[in-house]
Amino acid sequence: MTSKPAANPAESGRYAFDGIDRVLHEKARLGILTSLLAHDGGLVFNELRELCVLTDGNLSRHLQTLQEAQLVEIWKGHKGRRPQTLVRLTDAGRTRFLGYLAVLESIVSGALASAKSDEATAPAERLGFTAG
Numbered sequence: 001m002t003s004k005p006a007a008n009p010a011e012s013g014r015y016a017f018d019g020i021d022r023v024l025h026e027k028a029r030l031g032i033l034t035s036l037l038a039h040d041g042g043l044v045f046n047e048l049r050e051l052c053v054l055t056d057g058n059l060s061r062h063l064q065t066l067q068e069a070q071l072v073e074i075w076k077g078h079k080g081r082r083p084q085t086l087v088r089l090t091d092a093g094r095t096r097f098l099g100y101l102a103v104l105e106s107i108v109s110g111a112l113a114s115a116k117s118d119e120a121t122a123p124a125e126r127l128g129f130t131a132g
Helices: 028-038 046-051 056-070 091-119
Strands: 072-079 082-089
Touching: 028 046, 028 056, 028 072, 028 082, 028 091, 046 056, 046 082, 046 091, 082 091
Parallel strands: none
Antiparallel strands: 072 082
16 A cells, blocks of 8 residues: 655645634624625614524624624614614625635635546545555
C-alpha cells in the first residue's frame, strides 16, 4: 500500500473556512438575519419570533448579540396602548450579512464542484492506493 499523496500546497487551508463569522453563523441568528433581509422595513418582535420559532427570551438574547455587533437596530414604542418592538437590519448589518452569504455560497459551490469531480475518480485512486 502506498501512502496518501501530500496535499497540494495551493490547497493548504482550503477547508479552514476562515470566512465563517461566528456571530452570523449561529442557527438562530442566521434565521433572524435572513428574516430581516427579506423584510426591508423590519419586523415586529412577535412576527420575528414566529418566523424563527424562538421563545421570547431566546429571541431577546440573540437580538442583544446582534445589536451589540451593530447588525440590527431595535426600536421600542407603542401601537395604541400595546408596547411593540421593531427590529431592522442596519446598513452595515445588511452589507456584512450579504458578504457572509457570498462566503457561504462559495463554500457550497466549491463543495458541490469537488463532489462532482470526485465522482469521476474511483475512491482508491483518489487516496493514492494501487492494486497489488
